Amino acid sequence: MKTPIPKYFLVKSIIDARLEREFARGSRLPSEIELCRAFKVSRITIQQALSLIEKEGTIRREQGRGTFYLGPRVKRTETKPSELLESVIKHREGAHTRVVNKRVIAATPRIAERLRLAPESLVVAIDRVGIVDHEPIIFIMAYLPHELGMKVLADESALTRSTLGSLLQDKYAIQIDSVLQTIGATLADPAFADHLGVEIGAPVLEGERTYFDTQGRPIIFSDAFYRADRHRFVVTLKEWR
Template structure:
């Protein structure tokens, strides 16, 4: 409980209580915080005290304000080494999070000239485009756009793709993912559609990861363009030691 006679200001006392509630998961990752009046009633303080406590928690990275929506518990970030070829499912599991997937698009297309040039492939190459929304603990993290050569992967049009696609390819079709090439990481601003799907504000930063993925026979499996929410994902760099 808050103590008005304590030398520690009320807003700092409240900050510590809310922080404890977050760490104890009374407020879960990504959850919206109660409204100001509700917080005033719960902690028995004024709106000014609530605002100062929330501001401190935002500075410390426990909360995040979203314009027009409210204040939310900052989602836990998925962490992975940037050198590793790792599926989203595996990355979630390594971070103690529950992955889930929704298929948004699955269609026959011809590879756009822009992507063909970027990946050094033949323009208008017949492909299967699969777009999936990837979530961790129910929170949108990644919008995944993968292009598979139509000639080799037509079977994907009939498969359930709500789990690990790499695991499906390995277990059922004996396609062993082996390597990635021409991989790049950029930062872009979310357009209106990306913002809607990823539940962000338009213009918020996204990692954009592009790569070509090959199997153990050195066959192209897919080219990928992934849009990843920056505030929900963290890439680690490879440790480097100077040789003497």
């Protein structure tokens, strides 16, 4: 069941986007009252949104002076679909992935639909956490058809060094031709909140992906959850080749 997104998080997301588009470093933001009028929300909602942004280090609030934009918190990166996890892990010293669970399960209706399998077909499920600077920043639940997934499980050490897509291409010569992706916002639930180091109900970014080979067959389905307080991604989707 989908949980409604908190209003303050929606306001925060809009302010974040406006800061990058419209504000120069050092610029003063509109007052809380002006923001209340613009968004038609309560002052408490605005204060919650600004508090989140301040914790991320992109604004500074000064008593009696106002709120000032400090600039973006991270360098924005354009990346291929295959490199969304790799771009985080490869380019940060000490970054790595950790396998937290692996198992064979009966596919749920949603997984079976995405992988074009018969209901309750066996699939391999692999849960991993991406860690940067000793902090978890991304949690990925991936599902593969049983036969293919069992091959991947035989080389668990490789799962800590690369993405599943890269592993399939480099080791098994399975070429990924395209990726169907949807990105949205959701709230952390008990299935992964602890792995991400966030409270249940904390806002997170969610990316759902289905990977297709050159024959158009789905070979990986995954759900990824990103800590919204640590990273933002700009993704350019291209053909895998």
